[in-house]
Amino acid sequence: MLLEFKDLRVTYRGSRGRLPAVRGVDLAVDAGETLGIAGESGCGKSTLAMAVLRLLPKSAEVSGEILLDGEDLLQMGWGRLRAVRWTGASIVFQGAMHSLNAVQRIGRQIAEPILVHEAKTTPAAAARRAEALLERVGLPASRARSYPHELSGGQRQRVMIAMALACDPDLVIADEATTALDVMVQAQVLQLIAELVTERGVGLMMISHDLSVLSAVCDRAAVMYAGRIVEQGPAGEVFANARHPYSAALSAAFPVIGDPAARMSPGGLAGDPPDPVRLPEGCSFRPRCAVAVERCGAESPELLAVPVRGSAGVADAARVSACFVAQEGMPVVL
Numbered sequence: 001m002l003l004e005f006k007d008l009r010v011t012y013r014g015s016r017g018r019l020p021a022v023r024g025v026d027l028a029v030d031a032g033e034t035l036g037i038a039g040e041s042g043c044g045k046s047t048l049a050m051a052v053l054r055l056l057p058k059s060a061e062v063s064g065e066i067l068l069d070g071e072d073l074l075q076m077g078w079g080r081l082r083a084v085r086w087t088g089a090s091i092v093f094q095g096a097m098h099s100l101n102a103v104q105r106i107g108r109q110i111a112e113p114i115l116v117h118e119a120k121t122t123p124a125a126a127a128r129r130a131e132a133l134l135e136r137v138g139l140p141a142s143r144a145r146s147y148p149h150e151l152s153g154g155q156r157q158r159v160m161i162a163m164a165l166a167c168d169p170d171l172v173i174a175d176e177a178t179t180a181l182d183v184m185v186q187a188q189v190l191q192l193i194a195e196l197v198t199e200r201g202v203g204l205m206m207i208s209h210d211l212s213v214l215s216a217v218c219d220r221a222a223v224m225y226a227g228r229i230v231e232q233g234p235a236g237e238v239f240a241n242a243r244h245p246y247s248a249a250l251s252a253a254f255p256v257i258g259d260p261a262a263r264m265s266p267g268g269l270a271g272d273p274p275d276p277v278r279l280p281e282g283c284s285f286r287p288r289c290a291v292a293v294e295r296c297g298a299e300s301p302e303l304l305a306v307p308v309r310g311s312a313g314v315a316d317a318a319r320v321s322a323c324f325v326a327q328e329g330m331p332v333v334l
């Protein structure tokens with residue numbers, strides 16, 4: 001397994017006390033596989049992503065394991081961690097295009113991690129690689145001489161993808177990497193990410209609040225709610241035939257990728273996520289759930305294999321859901 005989270009927990013210490021942002025996540029990404037993580041703002045997606053490269057602030061208490069090729073990133077010394085960043089795992093985050101250095105040419109910025117991590121590579125060879133990477137992400141090699149302000153938002157986000165791939169990492173994390181782009185450009189960049197993953201055999205962990213974005217690119221999808229994974233399964237199936245009422249509501253809120261009209265009706269997702277400092281008793285989703293039963297207010301459901309449509313009530317090992325209603329084989333939408 002390329003990446004494994006084992007009972008990952010992250011709690012922020014702050015003025016309001018202890019805020020549990022990630023509450024026991026177990027997940028795995030294989031080499032060459034794409035795993036999507038979906039969920040509304042505040043459910044802990046970015047905390048999960050930042051934990052992988054140990055980019056969390058000092059106020060974060062982290063426990064559990066994050067294994068990259070079997071090595072626990074949480075136990076690693078800083079020297080080893082510096083080597084793993086870019087070469088083992090790299091990240092493209094939301095608005096990353098704004099983090100380019102305004103006064104340095106694009107080519108130089110892409111070449112930088114190569115020069116830092118590959119002692120034997122000469123500046124000329126790194127510059128050639130930067131140009132090749134630009135071409136691979138659909139930009140002319142001549143763009144290497146441009147400054148960031150000379151590029152559009154979509155072009156700059158492509159540069160960030162080129163940079164994330166510069167040192168041939170085994171794992172790429174994309175955190176809302178296309179969210180700031182307009183819908184047409186978003187579709188192109190998603191297509192590019194999907195091609196690069198297939199071509200280079202990297203593992204991809206892709207984070208988005210929009211399930212339809214994930215189902216366009218990912219093999220598997222995990223849905224997060226209030227710091228926990230509440231459903232996991234093949235991305236297309238989680239999107240089309242959710243087995244948790246929260247995933248069903250999320251799918252209804254973002255029906256078709258690239259259809260702006262459809263996005264205007266966030267049907268099915270009423271109310272707000274709970275305050276992590278004061279989580280409700282039982283299932284965290286219960287206050288917003290249309291199919292909740294009495295048990296949901298008393299006990300917190302575990303993530304278990306659930307039956308899907310046509311399985312005659314037999315649980316499908318590939319589909320897991322933390323919902324008592326789904327675990328009984330009942331419909332999760334009214």
Ligand SMILES: Nc1ncnc2c1ncn2[C@@H]1O[C@H](COP(=O)(O)OP(=O)(O)OP(=O)(O)O)[C@@H](O)[C@H]1O
Binds near residue numbers: 013019276
């Ligand atoms: N540095 C921090 N200090 C304290 N609390 C934080 C910090 N960063 C995030 N949080 C809180 O942790 C919870 C999870 O936040 P996180 O950013 O991981 O969620 P998210 O799903 O990625 O949301 P978004 O898409 O808005 O970034 C939220 O309640 C957030 O307010």
